Amino acid sequence: MSNDPIHQFHINPISPPIHFGAIDATFTNASLFMVAGVAVASGFMAWAMRPQALVPGRAQSVAEITYGFVHGMVRDAAGDEGVKRFFPFVFTVFMFVFAANMIGMFPYWFAPTGQIIITASMALMVFATVLIVGFAKNGFKFLKLFVPSGVPWYILWFVVIIEIISFFSRPLSHAIRLWANVFAGHLLLKVIASFVPMMAAAGGMLVLGSVIPLFMTVAIYALEFLVAFLQAYVFAMLTCIYLNDALHPGH
Amino acid sequence: MADRNPPEDRLDDLRRRVAEARAETASTSQPPDSAASLALRFGGEFGAAILVGALLGYGIDFFVHTSPWGLLIGIGLGFVTGVVNVVRVASAYNRANPPDPSAPRIADDDD
């Protein structure tokens, strides 16, 4: 059914089945649009920076502003050491999420960030990076992350448990935030847009009324572009904040 | 001939506009959160903490065979964690958006 609002999130294989042992690695439309996201992000940066002019042209200044924006974000959240260690990672994450969100805005195209498995695997990648870098850099001092200073000993054990649960709930809320925004936005767009043909088909005064959901669709579309940028920014920002904990575990 | 200023004036004008644009971009380097994303953030932090607490408790139950106490205590601890997370987010938001100190006080009907 073409009016099914969930239909846009269906994953369909577009290649013959590929299996590596128990792993199903079939190339699907989700894979295609993730590859497209990587291609758009890296292709744009490579193309825009090709002149390497001292006085940048239009495309080059867009690329440089993006670079400076993420650079400032990492420096604010994680300090100069964070820039040295994590800037390429955060920049890659930001560009990928932003490109994937923007690609998802095209009608009939697929939004990869509307799949929770994709946001969850990125959030778990950040989580694993925090754990590995934290233990590699600080050793067992990394566990000080769970022990806030200045707490009397009789409630300390309770606070430690709370901090541990809070730490493990991070990748979940990190993944859910991006996914829920993209998913809910696209769902809302589809539902409101489907009111237009429904009201137009109903006849009578409702044909004139079908202009209202049309305008709402346009307005929500504009809002979705804002959300696409904002959620990429929030995702990268939270990545910086969590990575900062790996570098400086003491509160 | 209002639109034909001497070149110095136009240069000054350009300088002023560039400075204004610089100040603008510097102050808005952090875009404001939309209301929907803020709501999803609060809900996500709260729900995720309860879910993780319940999962940890259920895992302990599964391995130590203390059902149902692990799940029960896990949900309780997850709830407390959720409240702590929400308080953290909310106080960060309040710090970023302090109330206007010159805001008028409107008397209640009972006053």
Add this chain to the structure above:
Amino acid sequence: MDFASAKLIGAGIACIGMGGAGIGVGIIFGNFLQGALRNPTEAPKQFGNLIFGFAVTEALGIFSLAIALILLFAAPH
């Protein structure tokens, strides 16, 4: 009625309690916002009371969630 379906129905009934907690939380935050908009400078001082009221109210909802989850996942067979 067999035991498994009785468990599921019981879990569903337990979740009705969450609705009550939702009403309570709505009342708390609604009244806080009403007061805060009348007197914005005093509002941050009441943030602790707000969270206390929210936590106590929501805890009752969490009790019913806990009952539902116990019925679903941890009930004796």
